[in-house]
């Protein structure tokens with residue numbers, strides 16, 4: 142069977158992993174980094190993804206998409222509250238958000254597909270074979286529409302998505318495999334955009350999820366916003382300058398907010414610095430960890446309520462939890478660790494890299510599906526109750542939340558009027574009593590033979606498969622015939638649309654790969670040149686004349702090849718420059734600049 | 748409904764013996780796989796949950812054994828292990844897993860298990876009670892009044908108001924009632940199991956059986972009623 146890769150399609154970062162010799166491994170890119178920023182930019186030369194796209198966040202903010210995962214399976218109305226935060230233009234068509242990039246509009250699954258393709262190509266280059274099958278992870282608390290949108294993204298990227306699995310459960314697989322854990326564990330996953338808590342029982346290779354809960358709109362992005370809002374407010378007060386009018390500066394604010402937050406996870410003090418437009422000079426602000434924590438407190442607290450609910454649903458108390466596992470970049474915040482530790486009364490585990498553990502778990506699941514690993518089995522649950530609309534706008538539950546999947550429920554339908562030929566069915570997901578407070582998933586019309594009222598008997602089966610995705614089928618009990626159903630999703634692409642997008646995507650793929658590699662090489666070259674300039678200013682006086690002249694000449698060489706058409710030549714000169722700056726990098730104090738010189742963290746220094 | 752055929756392993760043997768492999772058409776006698784072509788067989792939709800999990804129709808079930816059986820069958824049926832198989836086998840795996848999960852969920856919880864058994868044995872759907880059980884009638888009417896009064900006065904400055912205190916103590920009383928009912932049910936469960944173990948087919952045994960079922964039904968619906976009131980109370984006074 143062809144190889145199946147495991148993909149963590151994250152709000153901020155995405156990764157691809159595979160299994161080799163019974164051990165999952167993350168596939169690094171050319172630059173040695175394992176994470177691909179989930180950023181897509183439309184440049185004059187075409188679309189680019191990842192590190193090089195991240196460079197465009199401040200350059201052409203209106204054409205650079207980040208955090209697209211927040212829009213998966215959503216309508217415009219769902220995100221009204223945060224539209225102002227995004228520099229790109231959002232519209233809606235057929236219940237699906239569209240993102241305008243230049244002339245064209247793209248659905249979130251299409252944008253995600255570009256990220257997936259990047260990962261696919263990365264895996265293909267690394268493994269030297271074509272990759273067509275994948276397991277993709279989603280937040281456990283994703284609803285049906287969000288899962289379906291993720292599956293669509295995979296299809297558009299030319300991937301056969303064999304399974305959608307939940308991020309915290311994937312993490313538990315990686316942990317379980319590595320640490321041979323048994324007992325009851327809680328996985329707390331706070332990433333860039335989403336929060337999940339899952340409680341699992343691990344026993345003899347079975348990973349049974351007892352309960353899951355979360356918030357698909359809570360993550361590092363929200364912490365950044367708290368800090369960014371404060372910057373913008375202060376700048377307005379001090380300078381009378383409203384940065385909202387400058388999308389590029391707003392992106393710089395967001396990135397500086399994130400950088401400050403990250404620094405304060407390790408240090409107690411940090412200074413945020415922003416260049417201001419309109420000749421207003423610089424904004425510089427000292428921050429302490431305490432200050433960031435007081436800005437974050439409410440958000441962290443918000444993650445604890447789902448933890449309590451999950452415990453309750455599992456019929457457990459914090460004492461029953463043997464181990465707590467932390468997943469996601471945001472769990473590096475000391476405040477998060479403290480609060481989680483306080484809630485569960487035990488020190489959380491973080492032996493595995495919280496950035497990589499989900500992708501590793503996805504690779505393990507991929508190996509299970511391909512028959513490689515046979516002793517492990519994941520029994521997951523559906524996070525939200527599924528039901529249908531009944532009289533009076535009330536939701537009647539068919540499958541309760543935290544039911545082990547696959548799960549099915551049957552419901553018998555009949556008619557109320559003689560000769561009635563159809564029954565309308567509205568499928569919902571959520572925990573509230575009233576239809577309008579729950580998520581509408583889909584509607585369909587059940588065809589009924591014209592008979593006296595009450596005589597037709599149509600049995601509808603609602604089946605949630607192992608992906609947590611709903612399938613509906615119907616059978617006429619009198620004739621025994623099965624009925625095909627045209628289910629119209631409330632928030633999702635139609636099958637036709639997905640088909641069309643797959644077609645378009647192949648056209649895009651056929652676009653010259655070389656052109657893309659060239660754009661990437663050029664972008665990276667620009668960044669390394671910029672970093673070198675900065676480094677020379679900071680530490681030029683600390684290195685010898687010989688170093689300086691070799692740096693200058695290497696820079697000139699990069700500059701020269703950059704205007705050419707050969708990406709390999711550019712990269713070769715970049716490597717020379719890296720060698721030349723070796724000594725300079727060593728004497729630098731600024732670690733992010735240092736890493737930039739080593740071509741590691743491009744985005745950190747722009 | 749035939750009251751005499753529910754002795755332990757009976758129904759399953761019957762159903763399994765009758766089935767034929769969907770793939771090679773040979774007779775499938777034993778477990779869930781064809782002896783000849785080793786293809787997975789669909790679990791009959793008529794199979795009851797006890798049989799599905801290989802347990803007799805008893806109300807006391809060893810949780811560890813039940814879990815072990817659930818895990819064992821999950822390993823046999825789960826779609827993860829059918830990824831490389833034919834579409835037909837994948838469909839069967841999906842259906843069997845869904846059925847297994849429902850069976851396990853139902854039997855895992857003693858109350859749901861009893862309600863299900865009642866359903867199987869006496870053939871009626873869960874009775875939903877709208878009025879309080881007779882012996883709680885007065886108490887509950889009064890409670891409703893207090894609740895309404897409490898809701899009407901608003902919850903502004905009532906941290907420990909007398910009304911709230913009263914509701915709290917009511918809640919404790921009702922929770923005790925619920926526990927009592929569960930204890931009584933537990934006794935009925937034991938009686939049921941003993942009767943089944945004896946396996947007698949006398950008139951007396953039949954009468955005994957009907958009595959236990961009737962009492963179980965009554966206690967189950969009373970318990971549900973009280974439980975709902977308690978959770979209503981809990982959500983009101985927090």
Ligand SMILES: Nc1ncnc2c1ncn2[C@@H]1O[C@H](COP(=O)(O)OP(=O)(O)OP(=O)(O)O)[C@@H](O)[C@H]1O
Pocket residue numbers: 150151152153154155210308331332333334335336360361362399402403404406468469470471472473474495496
């Ligand atoms: N040291 C740190 N301190 C605080 N936050 C951090 C740190 N390192 C990373 N983060 C934050 O973690 C987030 C990214 O985490 P991660 O890569 O796990 O998210 P993701 O998988 O992309 O998102 P999601 O799982 O929500 O879809 C970002 O918001 C980032 O700012």
Ligand SMILES: [Mg+2]
Pocket residue numbers: 149151152308332333469499
């Ligand atoms: Mg993540």
